[in-house]
Amino acid sequence: MKAVKIIDSTLRDGMHSVSHQFTIEQMEKIATALDEAGVYAVEVSHGDGLGGSSIQYGFSLHSDEEYLNAVSKVLRRAKLAILLLPGIGTQKDLAIAKAAGVSVARVATHVTEADIAQQHIELSKDLGMESINFLMMAHMAPLDVMLQNARLMESYGADAVYVVDSAGFMLPDEVADRIKAMKESLGCKVGFHGHNNLGLAIANVLAAVDNGADFIDSSLCSMGAGGGNASTEVVAAVLDRYGVTSGLNLFKSIDAAELIIPLKPKTDEDVSSKLLLGYAGVYSSFMLHAERASKRFNVDARDILVELGRRKVVGGQEDMIIDVAYAMSRNH
């Protein structure tokens, strides 16, 4: 039977949903439940990765180190993972994470910029960590460019490279093509991280699994930037019915998901922003920032998002939201 490993990102991507404000107690409780549910790894970091706590992305309630130390103590089976975006986090952050008990380093770059991650991927390996890396906003680069960048990551020592649909823009056949090409072109393992902005997260997980993905990202109750990720509890049920071993226990996954329900933000009911992220191909974590800018500058959040898509803004450029909203407010 086909098998995949599940990396749960509730405590990293899900940080976006709570504006990086999880308490230590919430993290410990959720991590404990995820450990029991059978995930391969629990990812813990600021939503924008280690070092992301900032005016640009929002300050987190605690430091990455405090969160990691706390979660590290409650995990029994699952590995502890972090996310790091070179340009935001540094090699020093990676060393701090290692000391806090992290064994999986996920280094992420925009799909065309893999070479800025060489030092960080090499250091992950030198520190004895599993190196699972992200090519973000994968939809923005032609297939051959994405593959060149994936091969670069592999050449630095990556154990796995992900196709990351950061904008929740991709349709299942696009996911299928990219995962298939990665499997054919790489010797290392391949993963998929999607966003549910167009309601396709689960369909895209199936497309990835069908084409040989070794790793799948998910989060409890779809917590995550924009429309969130594929729900861990739904992945557990769907992969079981699909005849794929995920290591997840369905009931325990549902128990874990129930911990999230009271923490879910109200913005989750807002459909227009997340839909437009996926439609315009805009980085999912821009959503709450665009909604804030919309109120501050009195312009429509939808106009901001469409304009950002037109300008081909990449992940991390949250300051462009202010730039665009400010310019729109001046033109009124």
Added chain:
Amino acid sequence: MEKKLKVAIVGPGNIGSDLMYKVLRSEKLEMAMMVGIIAESEGLQRAAGMGIPTTAEGIGPLLENSEVKLVFDATGAKPHTAHAPLLREAGKIAVDLTPAALGPYVVPAVNMDINLDKDNVNLVTCGGQATIPIVAAVSRVQGVAYGEIIATISSKSAGPGTRQNIDEFTETTAKGVEMVGGAKKGKAIIILNPAEPPIMMRDTIYCMLEEEGDPDAIVASVEKMVSVVQTYVPGYKLKVPPIIDGKLVTVMVEVEGAGDFLPTYAGNLDIMTSAAVGVAERIAEYIFHQ
């Protein structure tokens, strides 16, 4: 005719070549030598073709030339660490464009006056040159508890040196925001954007004030600073004037390159070479007025 200070450039790559065009235009500097290590290199041949004395034997011949008073080092951190003591011994002032940062950080619009007599000065980073003046302008009016800068540059303008040592950028820039900008704590983030046609360098500066300050004074100080930077970086523009929200001040700038040797989108490289020439011209004035 005004006296000119004889200068040399070590490292005839993209930065060194762009610098050469700017030196050739300067009324205070004279391009006395281009130093490289590969005779066939495009940069050396270009300089020679323009009638500039060149050497492919490294800095040896430069050290023997007593007429050259100031040397721009546009190589890398490691070579500059080797060059620095030799240049000092030979009595030459080094303007360091590499991340070696052996001498004090210098941003011409902010702290040139206290560094005119140094024998080695460092230009921080491109992001530092673009953003530290704004942090300094705000901190002159009101104490800055925390300064954070976001530098976004086009992928095409980020050379292998920047790409392979990206932490050097964030760490050095953050230090410069504190040491030269005057923020109690500094943070820097760099983002590469691959859009075509390439984007201009744009920078966002956030200052968290210790206490709310006089908005008019902050705006005036920032506008004045922008006009000072523009005297040596003509393509430096205030994109979003200070937005003041309680203790938070947000400013955005854009840097268009002069297009001397590098394309105009490479404002990040232009601001380094422009700042280097700005520093050297100030040092030339200082030497001639002594």
